[in-house]
Amino acid sequence: MIASDLRSGVEQLGDMIAEASTIVPFTGAGISTECGIPDFRSPGGLWTRNRPIPFDEFVASSDARDEAWRRRFAMEPTFAAARPGRGHRALAALYKAGKVPAIITQNIDNLHQMSGFAADHVVELHGNTTYARCIGCGQAYDLPWVKQRFDTMGGAPDCTVCDEPIKAATVSFGQAMPEDEMRRATELAQGCDLFIAIGSSLVVWPAAGFPLMAKNNGARLVIVNNEPTEQDDIADLVIRHDIGETLGPFVGN
Numbered sequence: 334m335i336a337s338d339l340r341s342g343v344e345q346l347g348d349m350i351a352e353a354s355t356i357v358p359f360t361g362a363g364i365s366t367e368c369g370i371p372d373f374r375s376p377g378g379l380w381t382r383n384r385p386i387p388f389d390e391f392v393a394s395s396d397a398r399d400e401a402w403r404r405r406f407a408m409e410p411t412f413a414a415a416r417p418g419r420g421h422r423a424l425a426a427l428y429k430a431g432k433v434p435a436i437i438t439q440n441i442d443n444l445h446q447m448s449g450f451a452a453d454h455v456v457e458l459h460g461n462t463t464y465a466r467c468i469g470c471g472q473a474y475d476l477p478w479v480k481q482r483f484d485t486m487g488g489a490p491d492c493t494v495c496d497e498p499i500k501a502a503t504v505s506f507g508q509a510m511p512e513d514e515m516r517r518a519t520e521l522a523q524g525c526d527l528f529i530a531i532g533s534s535l536v537v538w539p540a541a542g543f544p545l546m547a548k549n550n551g552a553r554l555v556i557v558n559n560e561p562t563e564q565d566d567i568a569d570l571v572i573r574h575d576i577g578e579t580l581g582p583f584v585g586n
Contacts, residue, residue, distance in 0.1 A: 335571045342572035343582055346529075349553055349570065350583070353527035356427060359543055360438045360445070363532020363558060364420040367577045369411060370442050388508035391500060392468065398489035398498055405462065405501050406480055412462060417448035420531060423580035425449035437518045439533060439540050441503045456517045458510065458540045460503035469497025476501075510539065522547040529555045532576050535562040544568075 336342030350356065362372040383404060390397045417425070425448040427433045435454040436445055441462040445455045465474040472494050479499060482490035490499055504510060518540075522528060528547035535541040535556075544564055548554045553569045556562055557579050565571045572579050 334569065335565070335573065339572070339574045339578060342570070342574060343579060345570050346555060346557075346572065346579070347583070349527055349555060350427065350432065353432065353525075353553070355434060355525045356432045356527045356529065357521045357525040357547065357552075358424050358427075358433060358436045359528065359530045359533065360420075360424075360436065360440055361531070361533025361535075361558075362440060364418065364576050365415070365440055365442050365444055365532070367418040367420075367575075368415040368442075368444060370415050370444075371411075385506050388505040391505060392498065395488060398500075401500070402479065402483055402489045405476075406483070408462075409476070409480075412442060415442060415444060417444045419577035419581040419584055420579075421445060421448035423583040424531075426584055428454070435517070435521055437521060437543060439537065456514050456521065458504070458514055458518060460501075460511070462501050462503050464502050465499050466502040467492035467495060467497050468500050470495040473502070474499055515539070518543055519546065522552075523550045525552050527555070528552045529557065530562075530564070531557045531580070533558065533562070534560065535564050 336345060366372055386397050386401050391401055421444050424433065424436060428450055435456055436450060437456045437458065438445055439459050441459055443461055443463045446452050465476060465479050466472065469492060472492055479490060491497060492499055522543045523546060525547055528544055530544045535544065544554055548567055554567065555570045556565060556568045557572045557576055559573060559575065
């Protein structure tokens with residue numbers, strides 16, 4: 334059911350939250366746009382201006398690795414300045430109240446952790462852009478270290494342990510989804526009685542399968558997104574309004 338207006342949508346969502354015992358939020362890029370982080374897929378988004386660099390190209394080409402890191406460094410002021418928005422804070426309030434055991438996110442911006450979620454309770458399906466990892470042995474690296482080496486060497490550095498390429502700790506096109514995160518997200522989707530998809534276009538699979546999975550396991554499904562999604566017709570409630578305004582009333586709960 335599509336909410337007729339923002340007020341009725343918020344009221345219905347509030348009733349569902351009050352009745353639920355286990356809520357699992359699932360977040361996409363839309364929750365972070367009010368924090369200054371652009372949506373990658375929307376018109377004018379980053380991917381309309383820069384072709385994404387697939388994982389196999391990153392591995393095979395030093396030029397591709399250099400370009401990937403140039404793009405990441407160019408985005409650093411944006412990510413560094415971002416702070417959790419009303420949506421993040423509302424979900425953190427539900428988490429602190431014991432309603433939310435963990436959150437599933439497609440986002441890579443670390444804002445859920447900054448809002449108050451323990452890192453272990455943020456299931457990052459697409460990784461995290463605030464640090465880097467070796468694609469071989471998994472050694473973690475701070476971004477300032479990578480930037481210093483990049484500037485000194487004139488190109489992307491390799492791992493100091495195994496000499497394999499270092500990459501932002503995100504999941505690129507063509508890269509395998511993280512097994513542990515997919516397993517945990519599956520368990521969360523199957524074990525909740527309210528699943529709230531927020532700011533996701535629900536077009537990127539397999540991540541888009543989790544709302545459907547929750548619904549098929551008996552959970553009520555709420556979708557909060559400015560634009561229609563392909564799963565609106567199976568949702569118990571659809572709120573097509575600004576995420577900050579929709580979730581803002583729950584910040585203090």
